[in-house]
Amino acid sequence: MVEWYFEKGPESDVVISSRVRLARNLSDMPFPARMSETQSGEVVSRIKTAVIGKGAFSDWDFSFIDVPELNQVDRQVLVEKRLVSPEFIQKKTQTGVLFSSDERVSIMVNEEDHVRIQCIYPGLQLNNAWHLCNRIDLALEQENDFAFNKDYGYLTCCPTNVGTGMRASAMLHLPALVMTGMIRNILDACGKLGLAVRGIYGENTEASGNMFQISNQVTLGHTEEEIVAGITNVISQIIERERALRSEVYKQTPHMFEDRIFRSYGLLANSRMMGAEESMRLLSDLRLGVEMGIVGNITEQKINELLLLVQPASLQRHEGKVLGPEERDVRRSALLRDKLDDRKAIGSGNE
Amino acid sequence: MVEWYFEKGPESDVVISSRVRLARNLSDMPFPARMSETQSGEVVSRIKTAVIGKGAFSDWDFSFIDVPELNQVDRQVLVEKRLVSPEFIQKKTQTGVLFSSDERVSIMVNEEDHVRIQCIYPGLQLNNAWHLCNRIDLALEQENDFAFNKDYGYLTCCPTNVGTGMRASAMLHLPALVMTGMIRNILDACGKLGLAVRGIYGENTEASGNMFQISNQVTLGHTEEEIVAGITNVISQIIERERALRSEVYKQTPHMFEDRIFRSYGLLANSRMMGAEESMRLLSDLRLGVEMGIVGNITEQKINELLLLVQPASLQRHEGKVLGPEERDVRRSALLRDKLDDRKAIGSGNE
Numbered sequence: 001m002v003e004w005y006f007e008k009g010p011e012s013d014v015v016i017s018s019r020v021r022l023a024r025n026l027s028d029m030p031f032p033a034r035m036s037e038t039q040s041g042e043v044v045s046r047i048k049t050a051v052i053g054k055g056a057f058s059d060w061d062f063s064f065i066d067v068p069e070l071n072q073v074d075r076q077v078l079v080e081k082r083l084v085s086p087e088f089i090q091k092k093t094q095t096g097v098l099f100s101s102d103e104r105v106s107i108m109v110n111e112e113d114h115v116r117i118q119c120i121y122p123g124l125q126l127n128n129a130w131h132l133c134n135r136i137d138l139a140l141e142q143e144n145d146f147a148f149n150k151d152y153g154y155l156t157c158c159p160t161n162v163g164t165g166m167r168a169s170a171m172l173h174l175p176a177l178v179m180t181g182m183i184r185n186i187l188d189a190c191g192k193l194g195l196a197v198r199g200i201y202g203e204n205t206e207a208s209g210n211m212f213q214i215s216n217q218v219t220l221g222h223t224e225e226e227i228v229a230g231i232t233n234v235i236s237q238i239i240e241r242e243r244a245l246r247s248e249v250y251k252q253t254p255h256m257f258e259d260r261i262f263r264s265y266g267l268l269a270n271s272r273m274m275g276a277e278e279s280m281r282l283l284s285d286l287r288l289g290v291e292m293g294i295v296g297n298i299t300e301q302k303i304n305e306l307l308l309l310v311q312p313a314s315l316q317r318h319e320g321k322v323l324g325p326e327e328r329d330v331r332r333s334a335l336l337r338d339k340l341d342d343r344k345a346i347g348s349g350n351e
Numbered sequence: 352m353v354e355w356y357f358e359k360g361p362e363s364d365v366v367i368s369s370r371v372r373l374a375r376n377l378s379d380m381p382f383p384a385r386m387s388e389t390q391s392g393e394v395v396s397r398i399k400t401a402v403i404g405k406g407a408f409s410d411w412d413f414s415f416i417d418v419p420e421l422n423q424v425d426r427q428v429l430v431e432k433r434l435v436s437p438e439f440i441q442k443k444t445q446t447g448v449l450f451s452s453d454e455r456v457s458i459m460v461n462e463e464d465h466v467r468i469q470c471i472y473p474g475l476q477l478n479n480a481w482h483l484c485n486r487i488d489l490a491l492e493q494e495n496d497f498a499f500n501k502d503y504g505y506l507t508c509c510p511t512n513v514g515t516g517m518r519a520s521a522m523l524h525l526p527a528l529v530m531t532g533m534i535r536n537i538l539d540a541c542g543k544l545g546l547a548v549r550g551i552y553g554e555n556t557e558a559s560g561n562m563f564q565i566s567n568q569v570t571l572g573h574t575e576e577e578i579v580a581g582i583t584n585v586i587s588q589i590i591e592r593e594r595a596l597r598s599e600v601y602k603q604t605p606h607m608f609e610d611r612i613f614r615s616y617g618l619l620a621n622s623r624m625m626g627a628e629e630s631m632r633l634l635s636d637l638r639l640g641v642e643m644g645i646v647g648n649i650t651e652q653k654i655n656e657l658l659l660l661v662q663p664a665s666l667q668r669h670e671g672k673v674l675g676p677e678e679r680d681v682r683r684s685a686l687l688r689d690k691l692d693d694r695k696a697i698g699s700g701n702e
Binding site for chain 1: 606607609610613614616617618619620621622623624677680681684
């Protein structure tokens with residue numbers, strides 16, 4: 001099975017990915033924060049057993065990773081692939097992660113809750129992500145009893161997750177909103193609508209490469225379908241605003257617009273040292289060029305792949321060794337040249 | 352005949368060109384500053400007549416240009432080609448310029464003096480430039496009597512030119528001296544040795560693209576040969592210093608060094624808008640890469656050509672029309688892409 005990020009999703013000119021996660025806890029175990037080491041190990045073992053080799057999960061070809069056994073680079077790769085949260089790999093207790101071979105589904109065991117089910121789809125597909133999460137949840141419930149209260153819904157470690165235990169989020173690429181400064185209005189509006197806006201790797205991370213993750217804050221008092229419909233509606237409006245601004249800016253300053261995109265391509269395809277942050281910024285410009293049909297011969301999927309590969313741990317994994325910061329910058333630029341080398345960006349704009 | 356800048360000269364890794372000019376005045380005419388309009392016209396006519404169609408000049412295929420008849424762009428092209436001084440094209444009186452088809456020799460009539468003979472050679476060839484100037488001077492003297500005093504030598508409008516009437520200068524490309532800040536020491540040393548350092552277009556112009564023009568200040572009390580030998584000696588030392596620094600900086604920070612060169616290439620080969628000043632700076636980096644064998648498939652001569660073509664008037668002449676500033680930036684980048692397009696810069700450095 002091919003990883004989800006090699007697939008083209010709907011509205012992919014603005015939406016990189018859609019993600020839904022469900023928080024669940026075993027009814028017969030204390031919350032992770034209060035478990036003994038033995039209990040932690042038991043939870044990991046029970047969830048692993050409920051998934052690996054079980055018929056209900058046979059569609060997804062799941063692997064299990066014992067997180068404490070991983071080195072730092074391999075742990076960080078999981079974060080960069082967004083299979084787990086940054087906090088998860090820092091935990092000192094027994095933790096594990098199960099994921100499908102297309103990396104579309106991951107199940108974190110002993111993050112903040114016993115079980116965190118996550119499904120990612122390319123483009124805007126929150127409804128599909130929710131349905132897949134639901135199937136995984138039902139499959140897990142065949143062998144496990146999750147803590148549930150008829151008044152409050154699913155019980156979770158943090159009260160903000162009580163209810164559906166669901167967080168739905170989408171990663172948006174919003175260069176035109178950033179370029180024009182209009183992003184400020186969008187961020188304000190999201191806040192008023194009870195949506196959170198974060199950087200690419202979730203809570204406490206900065207927005208880089210003009211990527212913004214928008215998610216629901218409230219999980220109580222609405223059905224999952226209502227939450228998904230609500231956030232999908234807001235995102236659709238943001239997509240329209242972003243698209244309109246792109247056309248407007250391009251129309252008003254076509255040369256400047258194309259110049260920015262092709263300069264970024266020129267640097268990506270020729271530099272000999274490049275940091276992750278700069279790579280993200282330039283890849284964002286290149287993606288914009290691809291999305292607007294200004295740059296030919298590069299797909300959004302290729303850029304999605306590069307956005308992942310330029311991350312420090314993924315880069316080291318790709319190179320097959322631990323690298324110091326300068327070596328990383330050197331190898332990162334070599335990788336970018338290699339991946340962008342088979343072609344020159346072909347301008348189809350107004351010359 | 353091919354223009355001089357398409358030819359490769361000695362020490363061309365550091366020296367772009369060598370130039371010698373001689374100032375001469377007709378003995379039977381007042382200095383240009385004191386001439387009547389009629390007298391100005393007469394001087395132009397006499398020098399033109401002494402050159403065009405005359406056997407003594409037949410080796411060089413001279414053309415005559417009546418400067419007041421040129422439009423602003425064509426005048427500025429003469430400056431950008433360094434056939435005339437910036438001051439010359441601003442003069443309100445009768446002026447003319449004669450130049451050989453290889454643009455190696457030019458004779459300005461009614462600049463500060465009646466006659467300014469100038470010879471340019473690629474690379475470090477001040478001695479050759481002086482000898483050619485001398486031949487032109489002798490050929491002109493066949494039909495004209497130049498103002499000469501047995502104690503002071505040739506008489507000129509400005510006392511700083513009295514004596515030999517000679518200025519010898521070389522255009523040096525000194526990126527490593529600039530990069531390391533050592534250029535300051537060189538400039539100080541030149542001052543103490545009685546040499547002037549200027550920008551690319553002579554007096555009152557800024558150094559751009561790490562190009563510096565070094566010339567003698569004193570023209571009295573030394574023979575032409577002594578002046579040429581003296582300045583050649585100083586330049587040889589600067590060349591050695593620049594070369595040593597290039598190797599040192601490259602050895603110490605190879606990746607950073609190559610990164611700078613290839614980023615500049617990437618921008619030159621991909622931008623959609625570029626100003627003259629930025630072009631010069633990036634072409635300087637590219638030339639450094641070519642000079643050090645880091646960039647293959649581009650010749651110093653190609654870069655010399657581009658350094659000329661990116662100038663505002665030469666660009667407009669090349670495009671065949673008058674262009675506004677934004678149009679110039681757009682066409683300049685199109686020209687750079689076109690000229691650098693047939694190849695990708697090939698790295699031969701340490702990867």
